[in-house]
Amino acid sequence: MVTTDTIEGTINGTISYHYDIVADVLYLRLLSDMDTESIGEETDDGLINLVDETTGRIIGTTIVSWWKRFGVGSLPDSIQQIQKQIEPLAEKMAA
Numbered sequence: 001m002v003t004t005d006t007i008e009g010t011i012n013g014t015i016s017y018h019y020d021i022v023a024d025v026l027y028l029r030l031l032s033d034m035d036t037e038s039i040g041e042e043t044d045d046g047l048i049n050l051v052d053e054t055t056g057r058i059i060g061t062t063i064v065s066w067w068k069r070f071g072v073g074s075l076p077d078s079i080q081q082i083q084k085q086i087e088p089l090a091e092k093m094a095a
Contacts, residue, residue, distance in 0.1 A: 004021060004079075005020070005021055005022050006018060006019060006020050006021060006022075007019045007021065007079055007082060007083075009083065010031060011083075011086065011087055011090040011091075012090070012091075012094070013031070014030060014031055014032070014090075014094050015028055015029070015030060015031065015090040015093060015094055016028070016029045016030075016031050016034065017029075017086050017090060019066070019082065019086065021075065024064070024065050024066055024067050024068055025062065025063065025064050025065075025066065026062070026063045026066035026086065026089070027060070027061075027062050028060055028061045028062075028063075028086075028089060028090055028093055029050065029059060029060035030059045030060065030093075030094070033052065033059035033060070036052050036053075036059055037052070037053045037054070038050040038051055038052055038053060038059055038060065039051055039053055040062065046064070046069075047061055047062070047063055048061065048062040048063075048064070049061055050062065058093070060093075061089070061093055063089070070085070070089075071085065
């Protein structure tokens with residue numbers, strides 16, 4: 001039996017995502033800032049924004065309990081379906 005613990009990839013060549021299925025944590029980060037030093041700042045709605053230490057701009061977001069909070073029903077067994085759920089968040093971050 002094959003099981004998948006994590007899914008990762010890129011969206012539109014600008015956002016890297018890593019989804020830890022077991023822990024239900026989604027990590028999003030701008031590809032251009034993968035090596036940028038950052039600090040985490042929790043938002044009022046419970047997200048953790050990664051902020052560039054030098055410029056203060058948001059370069060990533062971590063969402064704990066992503067599927068529990070934003071998914072509908074059980075997690076799809078299709079990577080493509082999961083990616084479709086991640087894309088709107090990534091596009092919002094890239095804007």
